[in-house]
Amino acid sequence: MPDLPDVTFPRDRRIDPSVRSVLVPHWSNLAPEDVVDGVTSMRRTLIDCMRNLPLEESVPIADSAVRAGDITSPALVRLAASMRGRGRRRAMAVAAMATAAAANAYESTLRAIASTVPGLNVEPQRPIRIADGRVLHPDLLDERLGIVIEAESFTWHGETAALTRDCARYNAFVTQGLIVIRFSWPQVIFRPAYVVEVLANAVALAHRHANVARGAPAYAA
Structure with missing residues (x-):
C-alpha cells in the first residue's frame, strides 16, 4: 500500500500546503x-x-x-x-x-529494472528444454546472451522440498551453459542500483562467454 493516497484535483483548484501531509495531489480535468x-x-x-x-x-x-x-x-x-x-x-x-506472461508483480519489477541495463533484453517465463527433455520456465531469460534471472523469495523456497527443487532447477540451467543470476525480494525492491550493477556485469561476462560465440542454447519451441 502507498504511504499516502493519490488525489486528483481540477486544474484550477488551489489547496492548502498542509494537505500534502495526508495525500499526494495531482491536477487534471477529468x-x-x-x-x-x-x-x-x-x-x-x-x-x-x-x-x-x-x-x-x-x-x-x-x-x-x-x-x-x-x-x-x-x-x-x-x-x-x-x-x-x-x-x-x-x-x-x-x-x-506489458505482458500477461509475467508470473507476479515482483517478477515484473525485476523485469522493469532489467530493461534499463544496456545490452540486456529479457523475456518472462520463456521455455527452455534441458538435457533430460524437461521444459523449464525461468523467471527472465535473455536468449541471445544466455542469461537467466531468477526472482527468489522465502514464500516459494522456504521449505526443504522447495529448496531441493530450486537447487535442481539452478543446476539444470548452469549445466545447460547458462549464466544464472538470482535476486532476493529485498534486493529488487530496496536495492535496484545493486540489481543494475550485477546485471551489467552479467552482460559483460556473457560477451566473453563461449555460448555467445557458439550461439544460444537450444530452447523449447
Whole structure:
C-alpha cells in the first residue's frame, strides 16, 4: 500500500500546503467517464500510472491489468498512443512492455529494472528444454546472451522440498551453459542500483562467454 493516497484535483483548484501531509495531489480535468463511484476508472488509472510512476512501479501495474484480463496488450498500447502531452512517451514504453506472461508483480519489477541495463533484453517465463527433455520456465531469460534471472523469495523456497527443487532447477540451467543470476525480494525492491550493477556485469561476462560465440542454447519451441 502507498504511504499516502493519490488525489486528483481540477486544474484550477488551489489547496492548502498542509494537505500534502495526508495525500499526494495531482491536477487534471477529468472527463465524466474517468470517474466511477468516486475513484478514477480502470482506464484512467492506467493512464495516470503509466504517465506518472517510475518504470519499476508502472510495469507491474500494467502487467497485472493484462494478466487479470482487465485489458488486452494491444488495447493498452492503443490507450497509451491516444494520450497527449507530458508522459506520453513513457506510457507508450510501459504499454509496449506489458505482458500477461509475467508470473507476479515482483517478477515484473525485476523485469522493469532489467530493461534499463544496456545490452540486456529479457523475456518472462520463456521455455527452455534441458538435457533430460524437461521444459523449464525461468523467471527472465535473455536468449541471445544466455542469461537467466531468477526472482527468489522465502514464500516459494522456504521449505526443504522447495529448496531441493530450486537447487535442481539452478543446476539444470548452469549445466545447460547458462549464466544464472538470482535476486532476493529485498534486493529488487530496496536495492535496484545493486540489481543494475550485477546485471551489467552479467552482460559483460556473457560477451566473453563461449555460448555467445557458439550461439544460444537450444530452447523449447
